[in-house]
Amino acid sequence: MKYVDEFREAGVIRKAAEEIRRLADPERQYRFMEVCGGHTHAIYRFGLKDLLPSNIELIHGPGCPVCVLPMGRIDDAVSIARDPNVIFTAFGDMMRVPGRDGSPLEHKARGMDVRTVYSPADTLKLAQKNPDRHVLFFAIGFETTAPSTALTLMRAKSLGLRNFSVFCNHVTIIPAIRAILDSPDMRIDAFIGPGHVSTVIGCRPYEWIAKNERKPIVVSGFEPVDILQAIVMLLRQLKAGEPKVENQYTRVVPWEGNRSALKAMAEVFELRPYFEWRGMGFISQSALRIRSSYAQWNAEERFPVPGVRVTDPKAAQCGEVLKGALKPAQCKLFGKECTPEHPIGALMVSSEGSCAAYYNYEHRKTALTSIGASA
């Protein structure tokens, strides 16, 4: 298959769904975690859940970097941007994520210079255009986006750009999967592996999941046929009793990853000993920090950072949802106090957040059905 329509073709989808029903043992329950928030959105957007037999449960994983960011990191960056000389820049996904005193967009409404960028490279142009001001880039993402931040820092260094720095929040996927597997109340039979992250890290870093934990993992693309095929592959592995790492997304993910991207990351970043994940606590070696050779472009070295720690509102259950222990609609605030218009947690506004996926595709559908309209 070559074109996107082919990955959404009804006949192929029907065949994959039939194969899933044929392979699934009616006597057992299956719990598959889709690690990536992009998969969660595809599953609800295309109604894939409705094609699965009821004994296959999909658990939503922590693969939304905006969602796992603790509120205090936003407040820390905002404290730097309170200086009127600073221009705060971030991707659009971050703009509506609440910190203790509001989201970056709310700070903008109060007068802070907050700008959305589409690429970290845009921030360099902004710094060059504004030599008398300081441009701060709020960098976020898994290994998917870390290489572009690394290349931007390398470029800033080669240009000798002095009025630019990065507030680094890049996290790494493997320690998060390990934390989930170590969690005593979590039973996962297999993983739908993250497609985007794997374009950079490849498939090898997942081998311990199959070897040591005896859990199958299939790296998957994001189209309906991709996800259903990945489920077929997981069921085949479980049936054979031979857990391994497989790559369904071969058209994009090289088994060994992207060597150039990994090299750029190694040049600029090193692992932080610990980093706090929202709802999951501190996880060792789970995030990247900027190496001392790039200290001049590291916002945490250049500016005083208060190190704010903010606990989520008591009733908010973002942590349980992120770990897959609760479905979004089981959070007490879902659709009531917490909506996309008035989010309490980032899961409700991020393009990869599972609460946003439920709200936009399930909750709205149910609401429309209940008033007799067609979704």
Ligand code: SF4
């Ligand atoms: S509904 Fe809101 S508060 Fe509850 S888990 Fe989702 S984002 Fe967090």
